[in-house]
Amino acid sequence: MPNSHPVDFDEILAKCGNSHRYQYLLLALYGFLMVFVSMHYFSQNVISFVPDHWCYHEQLENRSFEQIEQIYSRFDKPSCTRLATIDIDGGNATISNDRCDRWIYKYDFGFRSMNTELNWVCDEAYKARVGQSLFFIGSMCGTLVFGLLGDKIGRVKALILANCCGFLGDFSTIFTGSLTAFSITRFISGLAADANSYLMYILLLEYVSPRLRNTGLNLSMGIFYSLGMICSSWIAVWVGHWRKYLLCSSLPLLLTILFYFLVQESAQWLITRKDVDGAVRRLQRVARFNRRTINESDLAAFRSYCQKAQHVKQDEDKFADLLNSPHLRSIFFKMLVAFMLTTVCYNIMSRNVEGLGISPFTMFSLTALTLPPSGILQANIQNRIGRKGSSVSAMMLTGLFTAASGIAMSLWQHPSVVLLVSLNIIARFGISVCNGSTLLFSTELVPTSVRSRGLSLAHVAGAASSLLSPYIMHLGTYYRAAPSIILCLIFFFCAYVTLLLPETANRKLPLTVKEGEQFGVGERMFDFLRSTKAQSTVDADQEADTRQKLMT
Secondary structure (H helix, E strand, O other), X not given: OOOOOOOOHHHXXXXXXXXXXXXXXXXXXXXXXXXXXXXXXXXXXXXXXXXXXXXXXXXXXOOOHHHHHHHHOOOOOOOOOOEEEEOOOOOOEEEOOOOOOOEEEEOHHHOEOHHHHOOOOHHHOHHHHHHHHHHHHHHHHHHHHHHHHHHHOOHHHHXXXXXXXXXXXXXXXXXXXXXXXXXXXXXXXXXXOOHHHHHHHXXXXXXXXXXXXXXXXXXXXXXXXXXHHHHHHHHHHHHOEHHHHHHHHHHHHHXXXXXXXXXXXXXXXXXXXXOHHHHHXXXXXXXXXXXXXXOHHHHHHHHHHHHHHHHOOOOOOOHHHHHOOHHHHHHHHHXXXXXXXXXXXXXXXXXXXXXXXXXXXXXXHHHHOOHHHHHHHHHHHHHHHHHHHHHHHHHHHHHHHHHHHHHHHHHOOXXXXXXXXHHHHHHHHHHHHHHHHHHHHHHHHOOHHHHHHHHHHHHHHHHHHHHHHHHHHHXXXXXXXXXXXXXXXXXXXXXXXXXXXXXXXXXXXXXXXXXXXXXXXXXXXXXXXXXXXXXXXXXXXXXXHHHHHHOO
């Protein structure tokens, strides 16, 4: 008997199974991908690690590293000061007017980085920063290009192309030896950054239930991204050379070609391309994988629903409508500023693992361990004090700990290694909470009808602002505390901008530009403090409804 009741996509997906074997396969593949995406993203850091180093002198050849460090400790810039003469006991040494052109390196765990092999240190240290800048420029371009391809040729194909592009960039870097070639290959590698995981994220959202989205995605992202960062460090130590490391980190990206045979194309995307039959075939495959049976009457009702929906003419919101709405435009640009500043801070703090008195490999692993608990803490804080409260408090506290780290480095010539490491781990934990809170807060503030376009612009703006991160880090070569002080000021300003935004927790999210124009009108800066109790008592059904609208 034909089904007279129309069946929409959520209903037909529930009949196929939206929290079963296929969905767990997607989560497993997403976790697998996050490991290698993390290695790809932080490969620039690993190949650019600079160990303790001193200017070469023939009279230093038979001395220990401790003796060399003691000889150079009397000079302001021991790593870049060339000595003319050194007495036998090393008590007296004179400075040469010539530039240093050869160095003695104290390799961490024996790992030879690109900077040490090419001597990109001291006056040449800027070259690695230029490569990082080109990586972020590539990320900005790749976010646009692969985002458009995802809508044109499909999510799966665009995902595979993005990861192949990442492989090409990292693999080509192995054969570079000049700044020009290095910059080109890092630009190619950067094209894949963000796009090589974001498209898989979209596929997951379009095939899993809201409950599984909230728990599964957060756990997969936190645990496996952290695992990838730890692998980055110790694979580099194991192979011992930056070229071998890039080979190990780039080859696994080619395994995403197998996704073409394992992952079904987005059925929702196929419907938007008016390929209802193709969407039905993908849903039937999901049902078979989940050992579910779908009635032909349900499929016929679903086809009928899709065909009717395609003939309904709707007035769609354009991104220009957002820009023409004064209140919503103000919210959007404030959100954009907060998103950009948080992205800059995240990139600097996640990459700044040198100069703390311990091996950068160890420090990289310690900071990676903060990711899973920071995600859990973020979720609990947001449930208690809302999006705005969690973002502002995290920014203020992270800024204070970052400033404390900078003060410790500037006041003490030889600050405690334990203190510096502890402050940096706490700050790294804080920026993870800031980043997650800001991402969710920004997503909720943009109306559903223009959310995809608004967030794409935010990601591109974040990638563009990240161009500043390598240069802010480079200031540390002139004054050790400079990056920490700048970060503290950015955090405080970002907290102020966030206070100007309306609270979104447990409120009906704007679906259209018209609703967005009315969202938060009349709300004052600290009104969210008075509503915290009321927000915490909202029932679970309303919270689930809010999440569902967010994922639309």
